[in-house]
């Protein structure tokens with residue numbers, strides 16, 4: 121069995137994976153009920169547009185996207201079915217926030233969960249964040265969710281809870297829990 125490898129999104133190598141990344145995003149909303157920007161009914165075009173904007177930010181130097189791929193034939197272009205997970209780091213352009221980054225859209229495909237995929241994605245992202253001087257990472261999620269159990273395991277400190285912070289795909293308002301990590 122191959123070992124999944126982490127890499128940064130490259131427009132020349134990974135553009136064909138965008139629909140698969142958008143589909144993973146959609147599945148996390150519709151199947152896991154994760155609060156992640158969009159609500160059902162989900163339209164593929166809308167999610168695709170979000171990822172195209174994110175990729176434009178990669179080009180502008182204000183976002184990193186790391187991918188975990190289980191490549192069965194290293195050296196040939198990765199297939200969409202080999203996508204294991206994704207995470208992004210938004211890097212604010214503000215001069216006063218040059219040391220900060222916001223972790224967004226951490227998604228792992230169900231069959232690879234609880235096997236270290238999120239830890240691998242985050243470790244890779246954090247190494248590059250540190251290189252770029254982004255030494256304070258922020259993250260938020262739904263209070264009481266799976267991700268709220270995972271964030272502290274990944275070294276994030278809880279800074280507080282905001283009641284009724286976001287609308288859940290499951291319906292109703294949910295509390296948001298906020299985290300930070302100093303690298």
Ligand SMILES: CC(C)(COP(=O)(O)OP(=O)(O)OC[C@H]1O[C@@H](n2cnc3c(N)ncnc32)[C@H](O)[C@@H]1OP(=O)(O)O)[C@@H](O)C(=O)NCCC(=O)NCCS
Nearest residue numbers: 148226227228233234235236237238239261267269270273
């Ligand atoms: C949250 C998510 C990204 C975790 O990915 P993963 O690859 O399963 O996580 P890992 O295997 O790397 O585990 C990282 C740590 O979290 C713990 N963990 C993972 N899933 C867990 C769960 N369901 N309950 C409790 N702890 C969990 C692991 O035990 C590990 O800690 P340890 O190394 O100290 O034992 C994945 O479940 C997912 O994609 N969920 C749907 C989308 C989502 O919720 N994204 C987060 C939005 S902010």
